[in-house]
Amino acid sequence: MIRLLIVDDSALMRKLLGQIFDNEGDFEIEFARDGEEALKHVQSFRPDVVTLDIQMPGMDGLACLDQIMLEYPCPVVMVSSLTEEGAEETLAALNIGAVDYVAKPGGAISLGIDELAPSVVEKVRMAAAVRIRRSRRLAERVRMAHSALRLTSPPSSDQSSSNRGPARNFRPTGLVLIGASTGGPPALDAVLTELPADFPFPVIVAQHMPSTFTGPFSRRLDNICALTVTEVTQQTKLEAGHIYIAKGDTDIVISSRAGTLVATVAPSDPSYRWHPSVDRMVRSAMKHVPPADLVGVLMTGMGNDGAQSMAHLRAQGGYTIAESEETAVVWGMPGELVRLRGASEIRRVDEIGTSLRDLVR
The missing domain is CATH 3.40.50.180 (Methylesterase CheB, C-terminal domain)
Known part of the structure; x- marks a missing residue:
């Protein structure tokens, strides 16, 4: 079973994403409503992968992602809007350490979720197989790799x-x-x-x-x-x-x-x-x-x-x-x-x- 934590402040989005992965048959799912709750679940549930909404009240997705990468590194797939603001936030998330992202459907979420389903399942399955190094966040690892690898690798x-x-x-x-x-x-x-x-x-x-x-x-x-x-x-x-x-x-x-x-x-x-x-x-x-x-x-x-x-x-x-x-x-x-x-x-x-x-x- 793949342990999946779905983090979103929208009850409807949590429900729809939960149904998508429940229908797959090989996911064990937990939910969180905001960043602070997500960090508690990451610590106790130890998910194989997290889907993380960017825009949430309180601790938003970027702050939550930063803490996950520092304290409990695991693969994270961001859920973002296709607006330019959403693009900027998603690019920031990828540089903090998110593995990938999926775009929220425009308009009525309940009508667009079927179109989203194949992509989000494929990306979450792929992310679950990614190994995240505990020593540093992805962006820092990439930027520091030149000096670190030359010193330590044959x-x-x-x-x-x-x-x-x-x-x-x-x-x-x-x-x-x-x-x-x-x-x-x-x-x-x-x-x-x-x-x-x-x-x-x-x-x-x-x-x-x-x-x-x-x-x-x-x-x-x-x-x-x-x-x-x-x-x-x-x-x-x-x-x-x-x-x-x-x-x-x-x-x-x-x-x-x-x-x-x-x-x-x-x-x-x-x-x-x-x-x-x-x-x-x-x-x-x-x-x-x-x-x-x-x-x-x-x-x-x-x-x-x-x-x-x-x-x-x-x-x-x-x-x-x-x-x-x-x-x-x-x-x-x-x-x-x-x-x-x-x-x-x-x-x-x-x-x-x-x-x-x-x-x-």
Whole structure:
């Protein structure tokens, strides 16, 4: 049985979420009405996973999450609204240590709960399998990993990671293509903040997110990165010194206009399960840039988006980096790339930025 604690100040939301998981048949469920009550249940019930509302009276979800990560670390899935304020709070929660989030249905909750059910069950099951280190919160672990792991860990013996050669002879038209999903925001923080202002390639990021989240996410990254970070909302020329974040709920497609590489927003293609689609981004780039001038990076995330396209990229002469199981919150996407023998190297999240710098220097 999976022990689940549902924390929400709405009696209706507690009831509806409880019914969803009770129908699954393998969940033991307890409920809390606010943050203070949640902390008592976490201490006594020791849940395998917590769903946590962000906006609650008294101790809100962010304060409660902070205490959980400090005192009783366990996987937490945030339940948030799709408003811009909800996006900011959710991004803060992910950096404090939440594993994932689900969006509350708009309008009448009782009418939208059926649409929410498959997603929330899938994310809670995935979160229940995540191991949260007791020593520090996720965001702090990611930020401190560079120094801590280098001091305590022997050199990696992962595929191709110990025999990587010198920088490749890329042409100026090269691109870095990064895909991420569950656990991606703090991991992207760790990677993208390592890139210097004179990084010679444009960097395009497909992070699975709703459209209301990618704008605040881009602005937050722009405040902490040396490179300029923008959300792609229209046809945009790709330039060195820039990081381009795909708009949520759409796909990002790389094309050429008058000999210039551009990123274009495309309606999400139903033949791809996740959006923005990493696979579609990579495949479109390969049509306009020689594979030998492309670097693909596949990071933490549930599912397999990006694995096949990046494996094909490597087979065609491109270079690929998979985040290691050691640091990935969910080793789904990068793990599938490794399984397909499509990773040129496997790196911990704290090493990926350095690898990119060395590779295209």
